[in-house]
Amino acid sequence: MTEFIEDDHISVDCVIFGFDFENLNVLLVERTLFDDNNEVVFSDLTLTGNHIYRHEDLDDAAKRILFNLTGLENIYMEQFHTFYHPDRLKAKNDVLWIESIGKNPDSRVITTSYFSMLDKNKIKLVKKDRNVAWYPVNEVKELAYDHKLILDKALDSLRLKLAHEPIAFELLPTKFSISQLQRVYEVIMNDKYDRRNFRRKALRMKYLIELKERQTDVKHIPAKLYMFSKDVYDVVKSDYINSLI
Amino acid sequence: MTEFIEDDHISVDCVIFGFDFENLNVLLVERTLFDDNNEVVFSDLTLTGNHIYRHEDLDDAAKRILFNLTGLENIYMEQFHTFYHPDRLKAKNDVLWIESIGKNPDSRVITTSYFSMLDKNKIKLVKKDRNVAWYPVNEVKELAYDHKLILDKALDSLRLKLAHEPIAFELLPTKFSISQLQRVYEVIMNDKYDRRNFRRKALRMKYLIELKERQTDVKHIPAKLYMFSKDVYDVVKSDYINSLI
DNA sequence: CCAAAAGTGTTGACGCTACACCCATGG
DNA sequence: CCATGGGTGTAGCGTCAACACTTTTGG
Incomplete structure (x- = not known):
C-alpha cells in the first residue's frame, strides 16, 4: 500500500472561500498546543492544507483536502501561487507545533496554494479531530506560518479572476x-x-x-x-x- | 559550505522570452545524449532551469538561473505556475537523460516556473557547457519533459499580464x-x-x-x-x- | 398600510472602430 | 525622386456614470 505515504517535501494549502450573501468567509483550522500539564502553550489559526501523497499530483491533493473537509467534489479550484523559503516554517510557535506532531522542523517544505469558492450554506463541515470553522476574511488579522501572506494573495487572485471570468x-x-x-x-x-x-x-x-x-x-x-x-x-x-x- | 548543496526535490524553470521587433523568442537548451560509442541517442530541447540550492527561495533561484545565462539582474520575472506529477519525468528519453547525469529518475521533483522578458539584442548569451539559443516561440513544436506545457502556460500568462499591466x-x-x-x-x-x-x-x-x-x-x-x-x-x-x- | 426589494430610462461625456492623406528624412 | 514610416481627424455608434420613482408582495 504505497498509496497513502506522504511526500515530506510538498504540501498543498487550500484557501477555501465561503459566501453567504453577507460576508466572504474563509475556512480556517484552530491549532492549539498543550504542554505536559495540559495547559495551552498557544492557540492560533491556519489555512487548510496537507502534505501530498506520493501517488498524487497537486490538483488531486487540493481536491482531496477540500473533499475531506466539505464532502464536496467538482468544485471550482484554482492554483494561484507557490510559496517556499528555507526558513518558512521556522517561527517559534511553528517549530514547537511541528515537533509536537512528530515531524522534523528542519525539513524544507514547498507549498502550492489553491483557492476555491463555494456557497457556505450548501455544505456541512466535516470536522474530524480538529476545529475547522468559517471566519469572515475581513476579520482575519494573523495566521500561523506564512498563511496570512497566502490568504492575501489568494484574495488578490480571486478578485482578479472574478473581474475577468464568470466565476x-x-x-x-x-x-x-x-x-x-x-x-x-x-x-x-x-x-x-x-x-x-x-x-x-x-x-x-x-x-x-x-x-x-x-x-x-x-x-x-x-x-x-x-x-x-x-x-x-x-x-x-x-x-x-x-x-x- | 552548505551554500551550494542542491535541494533534490525542488526545481525552478525559467521561460525567458526575448523580443527583437520581429519575433517573440524563447531561450532553450539543447539536450543531446551520446552512447558509449559517442553516437547520438537522441537530441531535443528543454527550457532553462535548475534545482534550487538549500539556502535559496524560489525567486532567488529564478534570478540566479537568469543571471547565469544572460548576466542580467533586475529583470522582470514572474512566477506563474507550479508543475508536479509523480510521473512527470518518466518519459523514456527523460529517464535516460536523468540517469546519464547521475541523478535518480525516481525522485519526485516539483518545478515552479517563472517567465521573464527582455530585449534580446541587449544581451550576449553566456553559453558555458551546453548549447543555449533563442527560438521563435511560434516555431517550437515539442520540448523535453513537460516543458511544452510549461511554455504554453507561460505564453498565456505573459499575454494576460501584457493586457492588464504596463510590462x-x-x-x-x-x-x-x-x-x-x-x-x-x-x-x-x-x-x-x-x-x-x-x-x-x-x-x-x-x-x-x-x-x-x-x-x-x-x-x-x-x-x-x-x-x-x-x-x-x-x-x-x-x-x-x-x-x- | 407598511417595509422591502424589483424594475425601469435618460442625459451628457467619453471610447470605440474604421478609414486616407500628406510629410520629413536618407539614400 | 523614391521608399519608408510618422503623424493626423472624423463620423457613427456603444458604453459609461449618475440619478428617482413606481410596483408588487408578505405580514
Missing part, C-alpha cells in the same frame, strides 16, 4: 436573481454598484439566460430568475475580453 | 517611439492594431511621458520619443483597471 456562478444556486449576482460582486470586491447600471451590464452577458420562473415567498416583488450557461459562455467568451490596448 | 516597457529601450510600443503588443499578442487608434489609446496613458527628443538616422520622419514612468504609473494605475462588471 460568480460558483457561489449561487442554479437559478438566481440579478440582485443576488450583484451581491456576489459587492461582497467579494468589497464595493457597491449602482443597481440599474449593474443590471444593464449583467444582461448584456449573453450567457446569462432568463428563465420563466420568479422567486416565491419573498415579501416584495418576486425577482426574475436567471441561469448561467457555460455552453453559451464557451462560444461567446471572446466578446468579453478587454485590455489596456 | 511592455521591459522590452524597450528607455526612450522609444509609439510604433515600437505597438510592435511589442503586436508581436506578443500575435495580432495587428490600427496605428491611429493605437496611438490614441497609448497617449491616454498618463505614465507615457513625451520627451523633447526624436529618433536620429532614420530614413523617414524621425519619431517622437517617449519614456515610461513607474512613479506616475504607481499613482494613476487605479484609473486603468477594467472588468466584466
Whole structure:
C-alpha cells in the first residue's frame, strides 16, 4: 500500500472561500498546543492544507483536502501561487507545533496554494479531530506560518479572476436573481454598484439566460430568475475580453 | 559550505522570452545524449532551469538561473505556475537523460516556473557547457519533459499580464517611439492594431511621458520619443483597471 | 398600510472602430 | 525622386456614470 505515504517535501494549502450573501468567509483550522500539564502553550489559526501523497499530483491533493473537509467534489479550484523559503516554517510557535506532531522542523517544505469558492450554506463541515470553522476574511488579522501572506494573495487572485471570468456562478444556486449576482460582486470586491447600471451590464452577458420562473415567498416583488450557461459562455467568451490596448 | 548543496526535490524553470521587433523568442537548451560509442541517442530541447540550492527561495533561484545565462539582474520575472506529477519525468528519453547525469529518475521533483522578458539584442548569451539559443516561440513544436506545457502556460500568462499591466516597457529601450510600443503588443499578442487608434489609446496613458527628443538616422520622419514612468504609473494605475462588471 | 426589494430610462461625456492623406528624412 | 514610416481627424455608434420613482408582495 504505497498509496497513502506522504511526500515530506510538498504540501498543498487550500484557501477555501465561503459566501453567504453577507460576508466572504474563509475556512480556517484552530491549532492549539498543550504542554505536559495540559495547559495551552498557544492557540492560533491556519489555512487548510496537507502534505501530498506520493501517488498524487497537486490538483488531486487540493481536491482531496477540500473533499475531506466539505464532502464536496467538482468544485471550482484554482492554483494561484507557490510559496517556499528555507526558513518558512521556522517561527517559534511553528517549530514547537511541528515537533509536537512528530515531524522534523528542519525539513524544507514547498507549498502550492489553491483557492476555491463555494456557497457556505450548501455544505456541512466535516470536522474530524480538529476545529475547522468559517471566519469572515475581513476579520482575519494573523495566521500561523506564512498563511496570512497566502490568504492575501489568494484574495488578490480571486478578485482578479472574478473581474475577468464568470466565476460568480460558483457561489449561487442554479437559478438566481440579478440582485443576488450583484451581491456576489459587492461582497467579494468589497464595493457597491449602482443597481440599474449593474443590471444593464449583467444582461448584456449573453450567457446569462432568463428563465420563466420568479422567486416565491419573498415579501416584495418576486425577482426574475436567471441561469448561467457555460455552453453559451464557451462560444461567446471572446466578446468579453478587454485590455489596456 | 552548505551554500551550494542542491535541494533534490525542488526545481525552478525559467521561460525567458526575448523580443527583437520581429519575433517573440524563447531561450532553450539543447539536450543531446551520446552512447558509449559517442553516437547520438537522441537530441531535443528543454527550457532553462535548475534545482534550487538549500539556502535559496524560489525567486532567488529564478534570478540566479537568469543571471547565469544572460548576466542580467533586475529583470522582470514572474512566477506563474507550479508543475508536479509523480510521473512527470518518466518519459523514456527523460529517464535516460536523468540517469546519464547521475541523478535518480525516481525522485519526485516539483518545478515552479517563472517567465521573464527582455530585449534580446541587449544581451550576449553566456553559453558555458551546453548549447543555449533563442527560438521563435511560434516555431517550437515539442520540448523535453513537460516543458511544452510549461511554455504554453507561460505564453498565456505573459499575454494576460501584457493586457492588464504596463510590462511592455521591459522590452524597450528607455526612450522609444509609439510604433515600437505597438510592435511589442503586436508581436506578443500575435495580432495587428490600427496605428491611429493605437496611438490614441497609448497617449491616454498618463505614465507615457513625451520627451523633447526624436529618433536620429532614420530614413523617414524621425519619431517622437517617449519614456515610461513607474512613479506616475504607481499613482494613476487605479484609473486603468477594467472588468466584466 | 407598511417595509422591502424589483424594475425601469435618460442625459451628457467619453471610447470605440474604421478609414486616407500628406510629410520629413536618407539614400 | 523614391521608399519608408510618422503623424493626423472624423463620423457613427456603444458604453459609461449618475440619478428617482413606481410596483408588487408578505405580514
